[in-house]
Amino acid sequence: MSAPLLEIRHVSRFFGGLAANSDVSFSVEQGAILGLIGPNGAGKTTLFNCITGFYPPSRGEVVFKGRVINGLPPDKVCHLGMARTWQKVRPLAKLSVLDNVMVGALARTNRLAVARERAMEQLEVVKLAHKARFKAGGLPIGERKKLEVARVLATGPELVLLDEVMGGLNPAESEEIILLILELKRRGLTQMVIEHDMKAIMRISDRVVVLNSGEKLAEGLPREVVENREVVAAYLGDAP
Numbered sequence: 750m751s752a753p754l755l756e757i758r759h760v761s762r763f764f765g766g767l768a769a770n771s772d773v774s775f776s777v778e779q780g781a782i783l784g785l786i787g788p789n790g791a792g793k794t795t796l797f798n799c800i801t802g803f804y805p806p807s808r809g810e811v812v813f814k815g816r817v818i819n820g821l822p823p824d825k826v827c828h829l830g831m832a833r834t835w836q837k838v839r840p841l842a843k844l845s846v847l848d849n850v851m852v853g854a855l856a857r858t859n860r861l862a863v864a865r866e867r868a869m870e871q872l873e874v875v876k877l878a879h880k881a882r883f884k885a886g887g888l889p890i891g892e893r894k895k896l897e898v899a900r901v902l903a904t905g906p907e908l909v910l911l912d913e914v915m916g917g918l919n920p921a922e923s924e925e926i927i928l929l930i931l932e933l934k935r936r937g938l939t940q941m942v943i944e945h946d947m948k949a950i951m952r953i954s955d956r957v958v959v960l961n962s963g964e965k966l967a968e969g970l971p972r973e974v975v976e977n978r979e980v981v982a983a984y985l986g987d988a989p
């Protein structure tokens with residue numbers, strides 16, 4: 750079997766006395782979708798921040814394509830082929846949809862015509878090309894989320910980390926995002942997905958990692974994880 754694309758080795762992240770991540774280890778195989786779940790405050794976004802260089806881990810190693818990337822700033826991590834979306838989507842509101850995606854594409858080229866072409870391609874992928882000339886600030890939430898994904902794809906990543914891309918969407922909009930994630934997988938992209946919607950996680954994930962109070966509580970196939978008693982207890986509170 751080939752080496753995993755991403756390895757998290759004993760990663761901890763402290764904020765003062767709080768361990769937002771505590772000795773977390775797992776890996777993500779090339780081409781797979783890994784679902785990252787856990788109750789509010791479990792440490793999911795902190796782990797994304799540690800992986801993508803926004804907060805360096807306090808301990809442990811993040812290994813991407815066989816290289817330890819701890820301490821690299823986010824732009825260098827992006828250049829190596831990893832990009833993430835944010836839970837709170839904040840497009841450059843006054844710029845057009847196309848210009849927003851071009852900002853992502855400019856991570857790989859300084860030629861505007863090339864960036865524009867790549868940005869348009871990604872707008873086609875997320876089915877937002879018809880809004881290319883619209884101001885980003887005027888998009889409804891469902892389209893803002895797609896714009897965020899297009900911007901990330903335009904950076905030319907091998908691994909994308911999606912932080913609650915279905916948060917705040919209605920069922921029809923969520924379904925579009927699920928189909929998009931599955932299409933990106935079909936194209937060979939590796940993905941890590943934070944999501945609270947368990948049905949969506951069950952449908953898209955090859956494997957699931959569960960965090961609770963900063964620690965890895967469980968890992969396995971989606972079915973194994975939802976049937977795990979400790980996982981159920983963490984979500985529902987201890988059964989009597």
Ligand SMILES: Nc1ncnc2c1ncn2[C@@H]1O[C@H](COP(=O)(O)OP(=O)(O)OP(=O)(O)O)[C@@H](O)[C@H]1O
Pocket residue numbers: 764767769787788789790791792793794795796
């Ligand atoms: N910059 C920070 N400074 C201090 N504490 C932080 C910081 N970032 C996160 N935390 C704390 O770390 C813990 C984990 O937060 P995190 O946002 O990673 O959880 P989460 O699983 O993503 O939660 P949610 O599902 O609500 O988004 C929380 O107790 C949070 O308050």
